[in-house]
Amino acid sequence: MTNQLAKKEIVVIGLGNLLLSDEGIGIHLIRKLSEHQDKFPSVEFIDAGTGGMNVLHLIANRKKAVIIDCVKMGKKPGTIKRFEPTDVQTTKKMTHFSLHEADILRIIELSRQLGECPDKIVIFGIEPKSLELGQKPSKTLSGRIDDYSIDICKELC
Amino acid sequence: MHNSLDINVHHITRVEGHGNIVVNVKNGKIEKLQWQVPEAPRFFEAMVRGHSYQDIQTIVSRICGICSITHSLAATKAVESALGIKVSEQADKLRILMHYSEQLQSHTLHVGYLAAPDFFGTPSVVPLVARAADAVKTIVKAHRIANNWSDLIAGRTTHPVTLIPGGLTRTPTEKQLRQLQQTLKDAVPDLKKIAEVVLSVAANIPKFERPTEYVSLKQTTPPTYTFYHGGVTSNDNKDAVVPIEKWHDVANEYMVEQSTAKWAKWHRDAYAVGALARFNNNAELLSPMAKDAAKMFGLQKGCCNPYMNTVAQLVECFHIVETSIDLIDQLLVRGLKTEKVISSPKAGKGAGCVEAPRGILFHEYEFDKNGKCVAADICIPTNQNHANIQKDFEKLLPEILDQSEKDIRLKLEMLVRAYDPCISCSTHFLNVQFVK
Numbered sequence: 178m179t180n181q182l183a184k185k186e187i188v189v190i191g192l193g194n195l196l197l198s199d200e201g202i203g204i205h206l207i208r209k210l211s212e213h214q215d216k217f218p219s220v221e222f223i224d225a226g227t228g229g230m231n232v233l234h235l236i237a238n239r240k241k242a243v244i245i246d247c248v249k250m251g252k253k254p255g256t257i258k259r260f261e262p263t264d265v266q267t268t269k270k271m272t273h274f275s276l277h278e279a280d281i282l283r284i285i286e287l288s289r290q291l292g293e294c295p296d297k298i299v300i301f302g303i304e305p306k307s308l309e310l311g312q313k314p315s316k317t318l319s320g321r322i323d324d325y326s327i328d329i330c331k332e333l334c
Numbered sequence: 335m336h337n338s339l340d341i342n343v344h345h346i347t348r349v350e351g352h353g354n355i356v357v358n359v360k361n362g363k364i365e366k367l368q369w370q371v372p373e374a375p376r377f378f379e380a381m382v383r384g385h386s387y388q389d390i391q392t393i394v395s396r397i398c399g400i401c402s403i404t405h406s407l408a409a410t411k412a413v414e415s416a417l418g419i420k421v422s423e424q425a426d427k428l429r430i431l432m433h434y435s436e437q438l439q440s441h442t443l444h445v446g447y448l449a450a451p452d453f454f455g456t457p458s459v460v461p462l463v464a465r466a467a468d469a470v471k472t473i474v475k476a477h478r479i480a481n482n483w484s485d486l487i488a489g490r491t492t493h494p495v496t497l498i499p500g501g502l503t504r505t506p507t508e509k510q511l512r513q514l515q516q517t518l519k520d521a522v523p524d525l526k527k528i529a530e531v532v533l534s535v536a537a538n539i540p541k542f543e544r545p546t547e548y549v550s551l552k553q554t555t556p557p558t559y560t561f562y563h564g565g566v567t568s569n570d571n572k573d574a575v576v577p578i579e580k581w582h583d584v585a586n587e588y589m590v591e592q593s594t595a596k597w598a599k600w601h602r603d604a605y606a607v608g609a610l611a612r613f614n615n616n617a618e619l620l621s622p623m624a625k626d627a628a629k630m631f632g633l634q635k636g637c638c639n640p641y642m643n644t645v646a647q648l649v650e651c652f653h654i655v656e657t658s659i660d661l662i663d664q665l666l667v668r669g670l671k672t673e674k675v676i677s678s679p680k681a682g683k684g685a686g687c688v689e690a691p692r693g694i695l696f697h698e699y700e701f702d703k704n705g706k707c708v709a710a711d712i713c714i715p716t717n718q719n720h721a722n723i724q725k726d727f728e729k730l731l732p733e734i735l736d737q738s739e740k741d742i743r744l745k746l747e748m749l750v751r752a753y754d755p756c757i758s759c760s761t762h763f764l765n766v767q768f769v770k
Contacts, residue, residue: 226399226492226493227399229399229400230443230447230477231481231491231492233474234474234477234478234481283458283460286460287459287460287463287470290460290463290464290467291463291467291470291471291474
């Protein structure tokens with residue numbers, strides 16, 4: 178269909194729920210990064226919301242995918258950590274009752290098994306301070322958005 | 335037969351909001367059997383108060399990332415009803431086409447990623463690739479077609495941006511519709527492949543029946559297997575069609591202790607909504623390919639096996655594709671026109687009702703003379719199914735109590751999955767431990 182534009186080689190996907198404070202950090206960051214689109218012509222910045230199975234399609238057949246998400250890593254709140262899917266194992270328990278329940282690491286594995294996984298996937302995880310109802314990230318995270326952006330942009334060069 | 339049994343499928347915190355299955359059997363007696371929904375409140379009905387009638391569909395599309403188009407459509411119809419806004423025939427047909435894209439998207443997701451692993455005996459879709467790679471690839475392809483279809487008509491896959499009271503902000507070109515039509519024609523063999531794969535494992539669909547009330551939309555003018563227009567019907571009241579403005583008389587929502595989500599009842603103590611409900615009320619109006627698919631699985635009107643809801647969804651996929659091909663012909667014959675949408679605020683109250691992939695959905699809003707929302711009431715299909723899931727559990731468990739704990743647990747979980755519940759889109763953060 179004509180609305181299928183050629184996919185850019187690199188995709189940066191921000192994930193999160195904007196209604197739960199630091200849970201939305203991926204979305205806040207993607208908005209910040211999108212302001213620099215002209216500096217990264219071969220990069221597509223996508224606000225993928227709460228993700229789900231659609232992430233499978235967003236990363237399919239790209240050269241590189243960068244995923245930004247709130248991640249519980251047991252680190253100090255506000256910590257940003259760059260890692261690759263093979264550096265971690267998921268501890269998320271799934272009941273598979275609802276399609277809202279998704280685990281990005283399992284989706285990446287599915288992409289790999291389908292033979293359409295990007296050559297390189299990098300995840301930027303940010304440890305949350307607060308996951309309470311709220312439309313803004315906590316001060317701990319919001320004060321570091323510029324620093325997070327710099328770290329992520331280095332990945333795109 | 336178990337003398338003692340404790341099953342607790344407990345996945346949740348208040349924040350993550352899914353569902354718990356609790357089974358306690360002591361000395362052969364079922365002491366507790368509950369489908370619990372400890373879901374966090376979403377506050378959408380409060381959130382929209384004070385907002386303009388023009389913004390309601392945008393806000394409430396966020397209720398769900400999977401049925402966002404459906405919520406937007408129900409809201410838009412309710413706003414138009416409240417303010418007396420008319421919609422052109424072209425816009426109406428394009429909205430139905432938009433709606434179909436989400437039905438296909440959601441059904442393929444459910445059949446492929448949630449239900450198929452059960453039928454194949456794998457814990458999730460990831461290990462299913464090893465056993466049925468072609469089938470998973472075909473499902474992914476169908477899902478992508480549906481996503482691109484939503485992008486074309488709704489502006490994007492999730493949270494549509496082209497819907498406004500009175501019409502649409504963008505009309506696709508005739509070339510784009512022709513391309514979509516060809517894509518759908520080309521997708522038919524893929525759908526048949528998916529159906530054949532599901533048929534190959536259909537013996538694994540549990541055999542369980544419970545006489546049930548099925549509630550869905552019904553359209554008589556013209557007679558249509560409807561997801562969009564019509565009134566509310568039930569197999570308990572076949573010839574009667576309740577106007578959607580009287581939806582409260584259908585849902586009769588009430589609170590229960592075991593669930594933060596309300597329950598619903600109409601003629602019996604519970605009812606079911608969704609694909610099987612639509613099938614049971616309207617099967618004779620399915621498209622030819624859909625009827626063939628139903629025959630393939632032996633699915634007949636009057637089926638009261640909740641596990642067959644997945645098969646009904648697969649049958650509907652054929653109907654959706656075949657009907658959309660025809661709908662595009664209707665649009666192209668008339669020729670597409672760019673339409674200017676004008677609306678103005680006024681006081682009013684109105685209801686909108688559409689079939690979400692998982693069942694009938696009601697939205698109702700009231701506006702003041704400036705078009706600001708003063709009240710909202712939304713009743714989602716999954717809520718309407720909760721009581722029925724509980725009643726199914728109550729009949730099912732005694733029938734399977736002699737099976738292993740693992741099999742009992744699986745059958746209860748499969749039952750919940752068969753309803754394709756759309757339980758809150760709340761948190762989704764990663765939870766990891768480092769191994770390197």
